[in-house]
Amino acid sequence: MSDNEVAVTKDAAAAVDAAALAALHAPVPETIADGGPELVQLLTPEGERLDHPEYSAYIDDLTDDDLRGFYRDQVLIRRVDAEATALQRQGELGIWASLLGQEAAQIGSGRALRPQDYAFPTYREHGVAWVRGVDPLNLLGLFRGVNHGGWDPNENNFHLYTIVIGAQTLHATGYAMGIQHDHAVGTGDPERDAAVIAYFGDGATAQGDVNESFVYAASSNAPVVFFCQNNQWAISQPVERQSRIPIYQRARGFGFPGVRVDGNDVLAVYAVTKAALNAARSGQGPTLIEAYTYRMGAHTTSDDPTKYRISAEVEVWKLRDPIARLKAYLTASGKADPAFFEDVEGEADVLAVRVREGCLAMPDPSPASMFDNIYVEEHPLIEAERAGFAAYSASFEGGH
Amino acid sequence: MSKLTIARAINAGLRRALESDSKVVIMGEDIGKLGGVFRVTEGLQKDFGEDRVIDTPLAESGIVGTAIGMALRGYRPIVEIQFDGFVYPAFDQIVCQVAKMRARSLGKVRLPMVIRIPVGGGIGAVEHHSESNEAYFAHTAGLRVVACSNPEDAYWMIQQAIACDDPVIFYEPKRRYHEKGELDLLADAAPRALFEATIARPGEHVTLAAYGPMVKVCLDAATAAAEEGKSVEVIDLRSLSPLDMDVLATSVEKTGRLVVAHEAPTFLGMGAEIAASVSEKCFYHLESPVIRVGGYNIPYPPSRLEEEFLPDLDRVLDGVDRALAY
Numbered sequence: 086m087s088d089n090e091v092a093v094t095k096d097a098a099a100a101v102d103a104a105a106l107a108a109l110h111a112p113v114p115e116t117i118a119d120g121g122p123e124l125v126q127l128l129t130p131e132g133e134r135l136d137h138p139e140y141s142a143y144i145d146d147l148t149d150d151d152l153r154g155f156y157r158d159q160v161l162i163r164r165v166d167a168e169a170t171a172l173q174r175q176g177e178l179g180i181w182a183s184l185l186g187q188e189a190a191q192i193g194s195g196r197a198l199r200p201q202d203y204a205f206p207t208y209r210e211h212g213v214a215w216v217r218g219v220d221p222l223n224l225l226g227l228f229r230g231v232n233h234g235g236w237d238p239n240e241n242n243f244h245l246y247t248i249v250i251g252a253q254t255l256h257a258t259g260y261a262m263g264i265q266h267d268h269a270v271g272t273g274d275p276e277r278d279a280a281v282i283a284y285f286g287d288g289a290t291a292q293g294d295v296n297e298s299f300v301y302a303a304s305s306n307a308p309v310v311f312f313c314q315n316n317q318w319a320i321s322q323p324v325e326r327q328s329r330i331p332i333y334q335r336a337r338g339f340g341f342p343g344v345r346v347d348g349n350d351v352l353a354v355y356a357v358t359k360a361a362l363n364a365a366r367s368g369q370g371p372t373l374i375e376a377y378t379y380r381m382g383a384h385t386t387s388d389d390p391t392k393y394r395i396s397a398e399v400e401v402w403k404l405r406d407p408i409a410r411l412k413a414y415l416t417a418s419g420k421a422d423p424a425f426f427e428d429v430e431g432e433a434d435v436l437a438v439r440v441r442e443g444c445l446a447m448p449d450p451s452p453a454s455m456f457d458n459i460y461v462e463e464h465p466l467i468e469a470e471r472a473g474f475a476a477y478s479a480s481f482e483g484g485h
Numbered sequence: 486m487s488k489l490t491i492a493r494a495i496n497a498g499l500r501r502a503l504e505s506d507s508k509v510v511i512m513g514e515d516i517g518k519l520g521g522v523f524r525v526t527e528g529l530q531k532d533f534g535e536d537r538v539i540d541t542p543l544a545e546s547g548i549v550g551t552a553i554g555m556a557l558r559g560y561r562p563i564v565e566i567q568f569d570g571f572v573y574p575a576f577d578q579i580v581c582q583v584a585k586m587r588a589r590s591l592g593k594v595r596l597p598m599v600i601r602i603p604v605g606g607g608i609g610a611v612e613h614h615s616e617s618n619e620a621y622f623a624h625t626a627g628l629r630v631v632a633c634s635n636p637e638d639a640y641w642m643i644q645q646a647i648a649c650d651d652p653v654i655f656y657e658p659k660r661r662y663h664e665k666g667e668l669d670l671l672a673d674a675a676p677r678a679l680f681e682a683t684i685a686r687p688g689e690h691v692t693l694a695a696y697g698p699m700v701k702v703c704l705d706a707a708t709a710a711a712e713e714g715k716s717v718e719v720i721d722l723r724s725l726s727p728l729d730m731d732v733l734a735t736s737v738e739k740t741g742r743l744v745v746a747h748e749a750p751t752f753l754g755m756g757a758e759i760a761a762s763v764s765e766k767c768f769y770h771l772e773s774p775v776i777r778v779g780g781y782n783i784p785y786p787p788s789r790l791e792e793e794f795l796p797d798l799d800r801v802l803d804g805v806d807r808a809l810a811y
Contacts, residue, residue, distance in 0.1 A: 233585070237593040244557070245589050249581050255547055256582070259554020266510070266536055266560065294578075297547035304542050458592035459626055461650035465727045467626075 288319025
């Protein structure tokens, strides 16, 4: 290569860099892009069914009951979410991380799991917890401050909420490696073959652990599906701060497929996740799914999104609401009647009351219980402190 | 009885664990064909297969994080961290996940995993290869931390750590990997429990507590002191979390004096905790303040200076003399 050619190449590279940087620093557009041409969509925001050459087949077996179930799940968990937000505002929860807007991403992916599959959530996967059979009341404990989680992950194959961003993707990958060691992948037995799904957000894609989990999963061909809910915001930072390319395209660099799905389209999410889980269970290794969605609410109840994003953006995404589009489809196709929708609303109200009453009735843990469950086997320091705490507490009894 | 180095003793212990429990797996960098950079896992992959002795990608958080997942699936992973200074990329997974998972689950989850770390200096290595970071982990509730000092303990303690249902940080004294000692490979049971301290050499005038690579230095110091008529009782702590305060306190109540020696810097090190605890427990028996002999409170120096940095026989004896001067 001559010096001139080198100079030209360098100039071209500099021009590309400049363009990318300009895009990075451009003002937030009035409307976020709709996900681009590679977005897998089976249900438009208006509720029209689309065909997709690859993924339509994965929803062929869904009955009308299943479709109504997808609707019911979304409405119920949205109602639980609203009740939890209210409970936080009333001082009954210390904090709450709302899933508002992400119902389809969570219900669609969660419903694609088989009982023997295992899910590793962040702290926002209330919808996945719901479809795995975890009682919503179990989720409230950590937000109320009575425990750090506390449910038995093996009861529903739904791991404890993980708060450190991205850490659970490695646990998911290791668990998937365990499935391989158990020869529970690629046997062809639908009752035996299992896969893992690892949930994380767009912000987590910047974390070392997430990138390491991609490396480990690729290296061992582990049966794990990486499910990224790109809700466009990591607290106050837009996704462009984390990634210069669409997130699903990163998978290519790690050597496995990536796909971007409309995260507000429960049918497409179900189809894409089912395909990825099937591939994992049959021994074809990991897939990265980017569910393109939007965090309609704040990051948590402690956050104030008016400080960093414009309301016009939220308005655009309101038109893509996952529940409204499914309702439109169910109505137009005659798969559900007004009585059904009324029943679901009624059920949601009953559930909300149960969640509220259950939350208020949740007892504070006994003080001495903080010494429990630190170790399996006895640890003398813990036992000494437990005894000291008991003696100290007893010294006040009958005093004053 | 057999005569084995510490490295071979750990290898034999790992082999026995792999043989007796099909859920035991070993994970780490270069541990397969190479047998690890210190050859501690030599031959294990050949005999137990690539499924049981797993060569991992070069990322420590990934090793520990995926080992957690294996443990959640019912395995008993043994993780090898190649050098002490390379554990820090995995620090978050160890402190936030390994240590806290059981409490988070209110006791419904257990993580029976062992994290093996070759520890300490004295091998003329470049930066990050000579650290003593035990205080970080001993400070973290939910972890157990042990340090072996001789081949017999190395053989039994690694097996006991693997059998423990809690996560264990297992420190191996890297500069002593090739020192030999007698042990009975075929014995049915370990001579002592994992979390117990032992009296490595009985004495009357002063107690000298150490662990890992410093135990031998202290035993040599006790021999030298004896020639001057000073009777030093050497305690091998063996376990740093939990600390066996009973053995320590009994000894200090007898001698009235305590010197704690370790390679790690003294500030907020194990010696500081031991000094505070012994002062509370044995106040009326103490004839002198508890003396700490350790590394200086600086980053580990270039290897040409490590002999000045590491406590040697003379510095330990100086500590003993300071305790006896009261």
